[in-house]
Amino acid sequence: MQTTPGRPSRSSGSWKPEHTPLDARRGVRGPAENIQSFLEGRGQLKISRVQPTYDRGVCPADLGALLPGELADTLRAGLRAYERKIAGYTAPEAILTGLETRTSSPVRLKRKENFECSQLAGLYPCGEGAGYAGGIMSAAVDGLRVARAIISRYSPAEG
16 A cells, blocks of 8 residues: 555554644544553553454554653652552553543643633643543533534634
């Protein structure tokens, strides 16, 4: 299969930091790592009892290397804190896919009427992790509302 320079093929077996979210639509598998590996900074993926659910497939990646060091360390600390509250949360065979979490946030990022974060220009907090939803459906609706706000700001309708 031919690839565009700088773009991986559909059969690409590794995730590179230069990949963009649009690459996922082109068939790039999602970056994934076992949670224990992430906590230890090893960048390994071993699929066993827990199977990945990302429908385009996954490939091994050092998720910590895809983030600034301080952010990766903060995520690791947060995962360890959840483990202290919910035993088994960081089960070694659990798989982290991409850079998303499925936990609720006790924090709410303040946003303006246009959905942009009031403390950080260009950031559009939405969904459960930002404190604006309490489940999958309300997170989806909030995501659509924020997406519409972003589209109207950066690509206004003609006419």
